[in-house]
Amino acid sequence: MSLFATPFAPWLRCRQLHQYNSFLNLASNADQISGMSRHRRKQIYLLGFMGSGKSTVGGLLSQELRWPFIDLDAVIEAGQGVSIREIFERSGEPFFRQLERAALTEVLKSEPVVIALGGGTFAFEPNAELIRETGGATIWLDCPLETLRQRCATMQDRPLFRDPESFEHLLDLRLPYYRLAEYRVSTEGRDPREVADQILRLRVF
Numbered sequence: 001m002s003l004f005a006t007p008f009a010p011w012l013r014c015r016q017l018h019q020y021n022s023f024l025n026l027a028s029n030a031d032q033i034s035g036m037s038r039h040r041r042k043q044i045y046l047l048g049f050m051g052s053g054k055s056t057v058g059g060l061l062s063q064e065l066r067w068p069f070i071d072l073d074a075v076i077e078a079g080q081g082v083s084i085r086e087i088f089e090r091s092g093e094p095f096f097r098q099l100e101r102a103a104l105t106e107v108l109k110s111e112p113v114v115i116a117l118g119g120g121t122f123a124f125e126p127n128a129e130l131i132r133e134t135g136g137a138t139i140w141l142d143c144p145l146e147t148l149r150q151r152c153a154t155m156q157d158r159p160l161f162r163d164p165e166s167f168e169h170l171l172d173l174r175l176p177y178y179r180l181a182e183y184r185v186s187t188e189g190r191d192p193r194e195v196a197d198q199i200l201r202l203r204v205f
Ligand code: S3P
Pocket: 048, 049, 050, 051, 054, 073, 084, 117, 118, 119, 120, 121, 157, 158, 159, 160
C-alpha cells in the first residue's frame, strides 16, 4: 500500500529526466552565476534550514512566475492527514523520512513548478540524487544561525527544534549538503520579496 492515504494532486504529470549538469558542485552566489548554468529550468527547488523562508519565498516565486507551488511538508501532511509534528511523535523520524522520499518522488514529476523542500530533504543523498536528475535549479536560502533560531523558537510545528544547542549542531551537519546547491542566496536582513527578486534575476527560468 502507498505510504499516502490520499493521492497527489491530479496536475502532477510525468516528465523525462534530464542529465544533471556538471556544475553541480558550484554553490555559487546568486550574484556570481556561471554562464554554463544559464539554460532555462522548469523546476525550482528551494532548500535550506528550517526557518530560512523556503515556503514564503517559494510562494512569491510561484506568483511571479505563475508556476504552481508545492510545499513538500504540506504534501506529506495532506497525505497523512496529520501534522509533521504528529508524524514525528507517533512514528518517529525514520518513518517521516520515508514519507518525505515518497512525496519527493511524486512532486518532482511536475513541471513547471516551485518546490519548497523540507530542511532535511537535500541532506539525504538519495533525495539529492533524485533532484539532480530532474535538471531543476537548486537554490539554498542561506540564513544566519541567530535569525533561524529566533524564527523557530516561536514555532510549535518544528519537531527537530528542541533546544538551541542541538539546533546549532543540526545546522552544522546540514551545511555541507546545502553547499552542494547550485545557487546560494543570502537571506540575511532581507525581505522575502527581495530574496525572490534576486532569484528571478538569475534568469534561468
Ligand atoms: C525538517 C524540517 C522541516 C520538516 C521536518 C524536518 C528537518 O521542514 O520537514 O520537521 O529535518 O530539518 P522546514 O524546513 O520547512 O521547517
